Amino acid sequence: MQDPNADTEWNDILRKKGILPPKETPKDEEAEEEDVLQQQSVVKTYENMTLEELEENEDDFNEEDEHAIELYRRQRMAQWQATQVKNKFGELGEISGQDYVKEVTEAGKGIWVILHLYKQGIPICTLINQHLAVLATKFKDVKFLKAISTTCIPNYPDKNLPTIFVYLDGNIQAQFIGPLVFGGMKLTKDELEWKLAESGAVKTDLEENPRKQIQDQLMTSIRTCIPTRKDSDSDDD
Structure with missing residues (x-):
């Protein structure tokens, strides 16, 4: 029997007709995508906290929190290092x-x-x-x-x-x-x-x-000081 999840032209036609169900996403990919979204969500939660505040509250974190916070800590450190390089001199x-x-x-x-x-x-x-x-x-x-x-x-x-x-x-x-x-x-x-x-x-x-x-500005000042031809003719009269 042909694999209904195989990437074949015939299976694509059957899926469009509704004969076959949509292709299943491998569980590993789904889990990986969900893990990334969870990490991003947790990082978002703590992004307004300082590194000192994170350390003070680390006893309340579970394993998932700690993983996401470590990722966030690395991001903050990379940002700090980039700022230090950019602002290296200053005098x-x-x-x-x-x-x-x-x-x-x-x-x-x-x-x-x-x-x-x-x-x-x-x-x-x-x-x-x-x-x-x-x-x-x-x-x-x-x-x-x-x-x-x-x-x-x-x-x-x-x-x-x-x-x-x-x-x-x-x-x-x-x-x-x-x-x-x-x-x-x-x-x-x-x-x-x-x-x-x-x-x-x-x-x-x-x-x-x-x-x-x-x-x-200098040229404008010079022009205002130079009499026009009409002014010169009036002076001659």
Whole structure:
């Protein structure tokens, strides 16, 4: 006799006609699916509890609870570890030349490093360090560093300061050299953030270049100050 659960074209026709009952689901698959649903249900029950609260109440748990809670504990630990990796840095660090290899070129795979070469007593260098310190707290997955220029590169000329190098996997991805690149002492934190975002180092939430807004405002001011042809003709009369 032919197996009514066999996957054959003839059996499919008989099932559609109602002659054969629907194909039975193997009990092992049903049990496995039900087990997964139960685990998810139990995990859902405890997902608003802290790990400490789970430990305090573990005497009241049965074997099923303990299995599901262990699964949940692993999920929470994985989430915590992912957060720790993402928020690994969060401050502007200071290095010297002897730290360069360890902190920059060997920073780690996939780690963006922003290095500011500066000197004390140069106002725009001080300004950029202030901006970078704030940006470091915003982009905690990026390694922000500063170093006195001549400790990293002997005899590095002051005329090239400030200098910012952007690294990924130990390789330079972008470089900004000299005060003119930064626009002088009028440089804002948002302008610097946009510049770093263009290099790929940070993922900014700014919608457009802040410098463009200033330029547009400047052009509007200039237009309002320039007399029109009609005004000029009236003055001549």
